[in-house]
Amino acid sequence: MNLLRGFALLVLQFRALLKKNLLLSWRNKRATFLQLFSSLFFIFLIFCIEKATDAQNSNTTEYEVVRDPKPLVAPAIPPCEDKFFVKLPCFDFVWSGNESQTIDRIVRAIRENNPGRPIPETKVKSFRTTGEVDEFLSNNQMHVPGALHFAEVNASVISYGLQTNSTPLAKRGQFEDPTLKFQIPLQIAAEREIARSLIGDANFRWTVELKEFAHPAMQTLSTIALVGPTFFLAIAMFSFVFQIGSLVSEKELKLRQAMTMMGLLDSAYWLSWLTWEGIMTVLSSLFIVLFGMMFQFDFFLNNSFSILFLVFFLFELNMVGFAFMLSPFVSKSTSATTIGFSIYIVGFFTQIVTASGFPYSDNFSQALQNVWSLFPPNLLAQALRLLSDATSTPEDIGVSWSRRTKCAPNDDECVITINDIYIWLVATFLVWMVLAIYFDNIIPNASGVRKSIFYFLRPGYWTGKGGKVREGGICSCIGSAPPLEHITPDDEDVLEEESLVKKQTTEVAVDRNVAVQMRGLSKTYPGSRKIGACCKCKKTSPYHAVKGLWVNFAKDQLFCLLGPNGAGKTTAINCLTGITPVTSGDALIYGYSVRSSVGMSNIRRIIGVCPQFDILWNALSGQEHLELFASIRGLPPATIKSVVQKSLAEVKLTEAAKVRTGSYSGGMRRRLSVAAALLGDPKLVILDEPTTGMDPITRRHVWDIIENAKKGRAIVLTTHSMEEADVLSDRIGIMAKGRLRCIGNSIRLKSRFGTGFIANVSFTGGNNGLSPPNGDAVATTYQHESVKQFFKNHLDVVPKEENRSFLTFVIPHDRENLLTKFFTELQEREEEFGIADIQLGLTTLEEVFLNIARQAELESAAAEGRVVTLTTTSGASVQIPIGARFVGIPGTESAENPRGVMVEVYWDQDDTGALCISGHSAEIPLPPNVQPMASLAATTRNSLRRRGPVHGIVISPDENFTPSS
Numbered sequence: 007m008n009l010l011r012g013f014a015l016l017v018l019q020f021r022a023l024l025k026k027n028l029l030l031s032w033r034n035k036r037a038t039f040l041q042l043f044s045s046l047f048f049i050f051l052i053f054c055i056e057k058a059t060d061a062q063n064s065n066t067t068e069y070e071v072v073r074d075p076k077p078l079v080a081p082a083i084p085p086c087e088d089k090f091f092v093k094l095p096c097f098d099f100v101w102s103g104n105e106s107q108t109i110d111r112i113v114r115a116i117r118e119n120n121p122g123r124p125i126p127e128t129k130v131k132s133f134r135t136t137g138e139v140d141e142f143l144s145n146n147q148m149h150v151p152g153a154l155h156f157a158e159v160n161a162s163v164i165s166y167g168l169q170t171n172s173t174p175l176a177k178r179g180q181f182e183d184p185t186l187k188f189q190i191p192l193q194i195a196a197e198r199e200i201a202r203s204l205i206g207d208a209n210f211r212w213t214v215e216l217k218e219f220a221h222p223a224m225q226t227l228s229t230i231a232l233v234g235p236t237f238f239l240a241i242a243m244f245s246f247v248f249q250i251g252s253l254v255s256e257k258e259l260k261l262r263q264a265m266t267m268m269g270l271l272d273s274a275y276w277l278s279w280l281t282w283e284g285i286m287t288v289l290s291s292l293f294i295v296l297f298g299m300m301f302q303f304d305f306f307l308n309n310s311f312s313i314l315f316l317v318f319f320l321f322e323l324n325m326v327g328f329a330f331m332l333s334p335f336v337s338k339s340t341s342a343t344t345i346g347f348s349i350y351i352v353g354f355f356t357q358i359v360t361a362s363g364f365p366y367s368d369n370f371s372q373a374l375q376n377v378w379s380l381f382p383p384n385l386l387a388q389a390l391r392l393l394s395d396a397t398s399t400p401e402d403i404g405v406s407w408s409r410r411t412k413c414a415p416n417d418d419e420c421v422i423t424i425n426d427i428y429i430w431l432v433a434t435f436l437v438w439m440v441l442a443i444y445f446d447n448i449i450p451n452a453s454g455v456r457k458s459i460f461y462f463l464r465p466g467y468w469t470g471k472g473g474k475v476r477e478g479g480i481c482s483c484i485g486s487a488p489p490l491e492h493i494t495p496d497d498e499d500v501l502e503e504e505s506l507v508k509k510q511t512t513e514v515a516v517d518r519n520v521a522v523q524m525r526g527l528s529k530t531y532p533g534s535r536k537i538g539a540c541c542k543c544k545k546t547s548p549y550h551a552v553k554g555l556w557v558n559f560a561k562d563q564l565f566c567l568l569g570p571n572g573a574g575k576t577t578a579i580n581c582l583t584g585i586t587p588v589t590s591g592d593a594l595i596y597g598y599s600v601r602s603s604v605g606m607s608n609i610r611r612i613i614g615v616c617p618q619f620d621i622l623w624n625a626l627s628g629q630e631h632l633e634l635f636a637s638i639r640g641l642p643p644a645t646i647k648s649v650v651q652k653s654l655a656e657v658k659l660t661e662a663a664k665v666r667t668g669s670y671s672g673g674m675r676r677r678l679s680v681a682a683a684l685l686g687d688p689k690l691v692i693l694d695e696p697t698t699g700m701d702p703i704t705r706r707h708v709w710d711i712i713e714n715a716k717k718g719r720a721i722v723l724t725t726h727s728m729e730e731a732d733v734l735s736d737r738i739g740i741m742a743k744g745r746l747r748c749i750g751n752s753i754r755l756k757s758r759f760g761t762g763f764i765a766n767v768s769f770t771g772g773n774n775g776l777s778p779p780n781g782d783a784v785a786t787t788y789q790h791e792s793v794k795q796f797f798k799n800h801l802d803v804v805p806k807e808e809n810r811s812f813l814t815f816v817i818p819h820d821r822e823n824l825l826t827k828f829f830t831e832l833q834e835r836e837e838e839f840g841i842a843d844i845q846l847g848l849t850t851l852e853e854v855f856l857n858i859a860r861q862a863e864l865e866s867a868a869a870e871g872r873v874v875t876l877t878t879t880s881g882a883s884v885q886i887p888i889g890a891r892f893v894g895i896p897g898t899e900s901a902e903n904p905r906g907v908m909v910e911v912y913w914d915q916d917d918t919g920a921l922c923i924s925g926h927s928a929e930i931p932l933p934p935n936v937q938p939m940a941s942l943a944a945t946t947r948n949s950l951r952r953r954g955p956v957h958g959i960v961i962s963p964d965e966n967f968t969p970s971s
């Protein structure tokens with residue numbers, strides 16, 4: 007199939023990824039709703055705050071323009087309850103001089119003539135002297151707002167003094183003015199009644215008017231300038247958190263890595279995210295301005311629509327760029343909220359500082375202003391400040407598009423205009439995007455692979471011919487790996503394969519039948535030293551995961567790579583798909599080298615990969631996944647629909663095509679991954695454990711798919727199912743500890759590495775007349791025993807399994823030459839033994855696998871000198887090397903056993919494949935053909951001299967070695 011290339015591929019991938027983003031947003035409605043409409047909630051909050059502030063300011067004219075101040079005529083003494091923080095019971099005022107009847111009359115008149123509110127007698131308290139008043143006031147704080155002190159000097163002179171609590175008190179943001187509120191009304195009342203008393207005219211009056219100055223409105227920050235930066239930052243933080251979360255989860259779930267394996271272009275990836283976030287940002291900013299206008303804020307009504315829209319759009323876009331830049335540093339999508347919250351808190355404080363005038367004034371250096379402007383929330387705070395200053399009074403006309411480059415006429419300290427803020431937002435956005443791409447390349451990806459710090463300086467990066475990758479974090483100190491020794495394979499088939507590949511590498515022409523050729527492919531994961539938690543230095547040593555593979559995978563064949571966990575299968579596959587760089591050696595896929603980036607980009611066009619993990623977005627359906635992957639692979643758009651339908655039918659997912667994969671079963675997910683690997687007719691298909699988690703029926707169905715897919719292409723399969731390997735593979739290679747241990751077809755492996763043949767003898771179950779006539783059960787036992795004896799006499803084997811209807815024997819390979827005669831004779835006596843059927847087969851692949859794995863484990867334990875403690879029947883504890891079969895026990899020489907004793911140790915493998923002791927024989931005397939213990943000990947003297955536990959002595963059996971039991 008002709009796949010698209012170049013610009014056409016870029017456009018196709020871009021459209022498919024954009025559609026994916028749209029679908030993900032559409033299906034994650036809650037998050038999308040918050041991104042778009044959270045502004046309504048926050049603007050409503052600003053509206054409420056503004057209304058509350060207006061209500062609070064309603065009894066003061068400070069925030070209004072007062073041109074013609076209203077007079078306060080003859081103000082009355084207010085009730086004491088009006089005082090802030092009054093304590094009950096309270097008095098409207100207290101007075102001294104109560105020995106004089108004239109003063110008493112004057113005070114009564116003050117009470118009765120108080121304008122609009124005669125003061126009851128109980129609300130006033132009298133004292134004789136000022137000293138008594140002071141004592142009362144100091145003992146009864148906050149019970150009285152003011153005091154009058156009268157003294158009747160003579161018949162025509164009355165003096166008086168006035169005392170008030172002059173501490174200005176604040177309540178709910180308002181200050182109480184004791185002079186205007188209490189002192190002057192009390193003074194006016196006292197003077198009025200003294201005058202009336204002295205001139206003897208109860209109707210004597212004058213008019214006192216109190217008036218404030220005409221004044222402009224007090225310059226304060228509007229509610230939007232005060233709380234807007236925090237609230238609008240919060241709106242942007244929703245997009246910020248979702249953005250980082252989406253980018254990181256694609257990385258975390260290895261979705262991006264999987265798409266890269268399919269040929270995803272980085273440019274298409276970044277462009278699709280940028281375009282999608284751009285669209286969301288346009289809508290979100292538009293809604294902010296429209297909601298602001300809906301709530302009739304002067305800020306939104308008087309400033310130009312385009313000015314406002316651009317401020318919010320560029321700020322939110324800038325935050326998107328900021329999120330892109332930070333995402334490579336985040337490895338868990340769950341950390342996105344923590345990062346968002348941290349940035350919000352920092353932004354909250356820097357915005358408060360910005361709103362207070364720092365550093366955008368002449369008092370601060372340009373350098374400081376530049377550094378401050380690198381953090382987007384600060385630019386937003388300054389923009390809102392400028393725009394709210396421009397609309398602080400109804401007379402202000404706001405900032406129009408033409409005035410965006412100018413400062414407000416009354417702003418003498420202006421050092422930055424709205425236009426400057428636009429330029430800063432655009433410039434820093436571009437910086438974030440460049441840094442995002444740079445960090446994305448140099449920070450290790452999910453597979454720990456990255457480019458060098460100066461990768462962009464290499465011409466190869468720009469021409470597409472270079473781009474060497476490295477491993478480990480940029481700050482981690484990578485330990486040097488010891489060079490990998492070449493070990494000549496023990497196995498003749500592996501050696502032969504190695505020689506063949508080596509010979510082919512010297513030839514100019516590549517063998518046309520070879521799809522993949524591994525030429526000494528090795529992979530060493532570098533060790534690293536990192537500063538971990540609590541400043542502890544964490545050190546990991548280099549690990550040789552694949553130790554030189556020399557192997558060919560033929561075209562039109564399925565090569566199955568088997569091996570225990572950690573054998574290096576996935577690593578070898580990852581080297582082929584370019585996920586992890588090769589340490590040494592090379593691999594050619596249809597002639598293209600995995601070590602060259604040009605080769606790799608060609609390889610990606612001809613391989614299909616089903617990784618060990620499922621590459622799925624839970625919110626997308628099976629069909630949407632395949633359409634996306636088909637586009638990434640570059641299938642012509644006109645064919646995508648039909649190819650996808652065919653693919654879905656092949657893996658029996660047509661009915662579930664439109665169901666989201668989040669509700670797929672494990673087997674359905676694996677099937678979809680297999681279908682994705684086969685899209686676009688790849689020449690090499692790599693299937694890493696494709697049938698994991700499938701039920702037997704589905705597994706067989708997938709086997710059919712794989713079997714059909716073999717035609718015209720090479721398939722590499724890894725699996726832990728021996729049955730699968732047996733059924734599907736043309737050739738099998740078993741790996742262990744990073745090396746290929748054996749290679750060949752299933753029969754060859756079984757015959758070479760299995761324990762031998764399996765003979766199944768089933769019985770008729772009836773009495774054939776030759777056996778004793780006392781019942782069926784006795785007859786069956788008799789027949790079984792006869793057959794067992796027959797096997798024992800001729801082949802020296804006992805049954806491995808037995809029940810009423812069959813016996814199973816394992817016949818070792820060394821009896822192979824006896825088999826023909828033996829089975830001819832057995833068939834002749836079938837009737838006599840009551841045999842219904844005899845089946846002979848090779849041992850299972852599983853047995854081969856276990857033998858190879860055990861052998862590899864033994865080798866590695868011996869190489870690493872690992873030991874375990876063995877406790878013998880007599881209670882002796884000795885340290886023995888892992889895997890040692892015959893072990894002499896030092897110090898057991900006695901009169902009875904002058905040569906000492908030994909045991910045979912039985913080994914098994916635990917769940918992780920490690921060898922563990924499963925049992926041991928009784929202690930037996932050292933056979934005569936083995937050196938005596940004393941001389942054995944002499945050869946291993948060093949070990950015996952060591953302090954600590956006793957070390958057993960390994961006895962290597964020679965050909966005549968026969969331990970007597």
Ligand SMILES: Nc1ncnc2c1ncn2[C@@H]1O[C@H](COP(=O)(O)OP(=O)(O)OP(=O)(O)O)[C@@H](O)[C@H]1O
Nearest residue numbers: 454531549551569570571572573574575576577578
């Ligand atoms: N990025 C890595 N850094 C260090 N060691 C690694 C890394 N990836 C894998 N390894 C180690 O390399 C060895 C081989 O791992 P690999 O995944 O290739 O094994 P496998 O044969 O595919 O096993 P399985 O059957 O469990 O998938 C393992 O011991 C593993 O711990």
